[in-house]
Every structure is written in structure tokens, then in C-alpha cells.
Amino acid sequence: MKIATWNVRGFNKVFNYKEFLRVIKKEQIDIIAVVEHRVLKLKAKQIISKVVPGWKWAENYGSSDRGRIWILWKPEVMDVSVIHVENQMIHCLVKCVSGKNPWLVMGDFNAVLRGKDRLGSQVMDAKIRDFDNIMDQTNLTELRSIGRFYTWTNNHVHNKIDRALVNPTWMNLWPQYEAIAMYPYFSDHSLLCITIEDAQTQGPKPFKFLNHLAKHPTFLQHVNNNWKSNVQGTPMERIWKNFKLMKGSMMGLNTKEFSNVESKIPSIRQQLEDIQKQLRNQYNDQALYTREKELKLGLEKWIIVEESILRQKFRIQWLGLGDTNSAFFFASMKSRICQNHITRLVAKNGIIRQTRQEIEVEIIDFYKQLLGSNAKELPVIQPSASMWSYSEQAATTTPPSTYKYR
Structure with a gap:
């Protein structure tokens, strides 16, 4: 202690x-x-x-x-x-007292947490507020759930009142776990299950434009240089090509100026600590005081950049300066990452798809039914179909004369 x-x-x-x-x-x-x-x-x-x-x-x-x-x-x-x-x-x-352990609170809470958790009757703000305050005070966060959204019904009102809540220790240890709301079977409440298993490997991440890039002194210069590039094609194709060039330029700028932000902050802190150690015995060294001031400004700058990146990447709107220190923040961050990953999928027939191959097949089949399969021929745009001449096309845009109204 x-x-x-x-x-x-x-x-x-x-x-x-x-x-x-x-x-x-x-x-x-x-x-x-x-x-x-x-x-x-x-x-x-x-x-x-x-x-x-x-x-x-x-x-x-x-x-x-x-x-x-x-x-x-x-x-x-x-x-x-x-x-x-x-x-x-x-x-x-x-x-x-003893140390802190992972904590899971799971079951029927007999209360909704959000307005959308109830269908068929009005949700009282006071009840939501009480539940939200309890979660705030205990630092609990809701575990991601799949399957049935509403977990209880009396055939008139549908509620989501069965859920799994975990503390930051649980979320930091096992962010990949999720709750499955299954069929109610003989009950009026859904069966809620958590499967303990190893995390699946993830694929490559897509490019994301980070807002802090727009504050770099050379940002507008990069935009102008790429947008003035001589690209060929239709107007829409040229816009697309310009954006592709911009993507490469922004990736380069981010790599050069903002890579390894998480390692820059500890480095500056260590330099600041070293300077302050020297100042213990060199009270009159103005160069050290100047360097200390520069390091403090640099530390504040990179902390703001880091938290801007985290706020945008994980869409945590409540994030404020200093919040990234908390275990609750890291739990929320990992929860957000898990929300963006599909580890299980409930098919239309109720079967749960769990492997990556099964999930891929299920998604492809769903969109085939929604949008149709790839066709070799689309008769409405076949070249053999009759086409209007330029003069006929222009005639369709000619304003009607007074005679035509009569």
C-alpha cells in the first residue's frame, strides 16, 4: 500500500x-x-x-x-x-481489503435503460435516470448483445430488461465476449447466454481521415497539389481519382507527422522529468526553464491530438481532456471496437452462425436476395436497343410553345 x-x-x-x-x-x-x-x-x-x-x-x-x-x-x-x-x-x-476482480451482473433488471428498449408503452424518464445513475456510480457498462432485441413481452408490451453488465476489469480482460438473447421457450423472458472462447483474428483496417490532419500547417497545400493534378476521365471519375490521390497524401502526412502518438507522449514526459531533475540543482539556468516550457506545451499538444484521435475512432462523444486515463474509458473503447466486429450472426431461420466462413456466406446470401444476383445481360441497357439521336434528346428539353398548351 x-x-x-x-x-x-x-x-x-x-x-x-x-x-x-x-x-x-x-x-x-x-x-x-x-x-x-x-x-x-x-x-x-x-x-x-x-x-x-x-x-x-x-x-x-x-x-x-x-x-x-x-x-x-x-x-x-x-x-x-x-x-x-x-x-x-x-x-x-x-x-x-482484497483486490478488485472481474465483475459480471447479469439477469432480469426489471427496468429499461433507454427509450428504445420498450415497444408498446411510454418510458418514464425517472426510471431511465435511476438505472443510468446506478451504472454510473458502479462504473458498469453493458456487454454487447445479439439475437432477440426485446427480451420480455406480455404480448402487448415488449421490453429489453434482461442484459449483461460488466465492470472495467472484465472489459479490459475479455472485450470479445458478448451476450446472446435466445428464444424464451416456456418463459416470457429470453434465455441470456455468454460463451467463453478465444478472440478471432481480424482483417485489415480501412483508411479513416482523422480531423487533426486538417490543423497541420501543410494540409491545404496537400489538398491544392492533389486537386490540381491532371487526371483523365469523366467528371465523376476525375473526382474519384482526386480523392484517391488525396488518400495517399493524407496517409503519408499522418505517417510522417502523427505516427506513434502514444509513444511520443511518454517520451516527452520523460524529457520533462529529466529537465525538472536538473532544475533541482541549476536554479538559474534559463535555458532549462525555456526547454521545460517547450516540453509542457508539446505535451499538451500531443495529449490533445491523442484524445482527438480516440474520440473520432471510437465515437465516444462524452470524452473530455483527461478521460483517457480511466479504466472506464478503456472499457468503453474496447466495447466500441467489439461493436464494430461481427463475431456471430443470427440467420433468418434462427440458427447462429459463428465461424468467419459461415458469417461471410450468410451476408452474401442476404444481399443476393435483397439486390439480386450478378446478371450477364440487362435488356434495358442493351446496345441493340433503339437509341434517341442527339436532336431527339434535345427536343425533350425544349420549353413547350403556347400552341402546345391549347
Whole structure:
């Protein structure tokens, strides 16, 4: 167990959140007293839940309107009981507990989580809010499910009230698992199953334009150079070829300027730490202070770039600066990745396709029925069919005369 105290000299700047949790993780701190946070009581819960999600905390707002001290600790590592609180101190009793394990909460919750989870009657906002708040407080996320969407019905109302919820530890260990809502058989609830198996290998990833590329100083130059290229073909074909050229140029720019963002951030942090070590003995070296300032700006820049990439790739709209530190974020990220992968498919006859070959055949057959098979001849556009001359085509666009209206 590691205990720490830290006078943070203000905790209202969001950039500090990420670095605070990074230090907590790096030093493997289990309990910390944060002094001089300068955060009002109204905002305390919101900030603490973002900075150290899942941690418990104690404060002394009762002795001071603005508060001076937070005690933050990991509930899976220790149990903290507050004995006495004053304006300048918090006296606690600390007991160690066992570590945190994967957690699965699965079954009939008798409550919907979203408006679309019910068909046939209105969903009350209060009930959704209560369920959502519980998941928020416990850091639970819903496991991906396939099969029947509505898991209960009385033949008038259809509800999705049977689901599987997991904690971040589960999601980080086994992101590939999913729940299958099967037939209800003799019950009015669907059978909910999770199959434990190894993850399947994935194919190549498609190119995705990342928004941070548009902020690079040479971005418009790349666009102009590629768009002015002399390409041949029909107007639509030329547009397509220009986009193909742009794709290659953007891939090159991304590789050259933004590759390995995840490794650049630790490198800058290490350089910053080295500079600050030197400043312990070289107080008057202005070059070191200048370098320290450059590294801080660079660190902030690459953190923003990294989180912009993550927000776009995984479409996590709630992501804010510092959220990528949390286990809940990584669980959400892995959940999003799994949502984009098809590991099982329920066929029209109810049979579950599980292997990659079976899934491919099922998808191809579905679209063959939807769009039709490939045909060697399409009579409506055969060259032998009668074609209008240019003058006949032009006549169809000629405005009608007054005589024609009579």
C-alpha cells in the first residue's frame, strides 16, 4: 500500500486532471491527501469522478466553505473511515481489503435503460435516470448483445430488461465476449447466454481521415497539389481519382507527422522529468526553464491530438481532456471496437452462425436476395436497343410553345 499527500495549488484546470492520474498510476498510489485544491463543493463530485473514477473520497467542506483537503482512495484496496474533521486536517482510520476482480451482473433488471428498449408503452424518464445513475456510480457498462432485441413481452408490451453488465476489469480482460438473447421457450423472458472462447483474428483496417490532419500547417497545400493534378476521365471519375490521390497524401502526412502518438507522449514526459531533475540543482539556468516550457506545451499538444484521435475512432462523444486515463474509458473503447466486429450472426431461420466462413456466406446470401444476383445481360441497357439521336434528346428539353398548351 502506498500513501501520499500533494498540494496541487488549484485543481480547476482540466489539463491537470490527466497528469494527476498519470502520476497516481506511475507511483502506484493507493490513497492520497490532496491539499489546496481550490474546488468549490458544488463541483467537487464531478471533478473527482472524472479524475479518479471509481475511487472513494472524504472532504472537509463542513469545516470550511471552500474546503481545503480531499482524501482519495481505491475502495478495492482499502477501507477508510473518517474519525474527525477540522479546517486544517482530516483524521482517518485505514484498513486494507482484497483486490478488485472481474465483475459480471447479469439477469432480469426489471427496468429499461433507454427509450428504445420498450415497444408498446411510454418510458418514464425517472426510471431511465435511476438505472443510468446506478451504472454510473458502479462504473458498469453493458456487454454487447445479439439475437432477440426485446427480451420480455406480455404480448402487448415488449421490453429489453434482461442484459449483461460488466465492470472495467472484465472489459479490459475479455472485450470479445458478448451476450446472446435466445428464444424464451416456456418463459416470457429470453434465455441470456455468454460463451467463453478465444478472440478471432481480424482483417485489415480501412483508411479513416482523422480531423487533426486538417490543423497541420501543410494540409491545404496537400489538398491544392492533389486537386490540381491532371487526371483523365469523366467528371465523376476525375473526382474519384482526386480523392484517391488525396488518400495517399493524407496517409503519408499522418505517417510522417502523427505516427506513434502514444509513444511520443511518454517520451516527452520523460524529457520533462529529466529537465525538472536538473532544475533541482541549476536554479538559474534559463535555458532549462525555456526547454521545460517547450516540453509542457508539446505535451499538451500531443495529449490533445491523442484524445482527438480516440474520440473520432471510437465515437465516444462524452470524452473530455483527461478521460483517457480511466479504466472506464478503456472499457468503453474496447466495447466500441467489439461493436464494430461481427463475431456471430443470427440467420433468418434462427440458427447462429459463428465461424468467419459461415458469417461471410450468410451476408452474401442476404444481399443476393435483397439486390439480386450478378446478371450477364440487362435488356434495358442493351446496345441493340433503339437509341434517341442527339436532336431527339434535345427536343425533350425544349420549353413547350403556347400552341402546345391549347
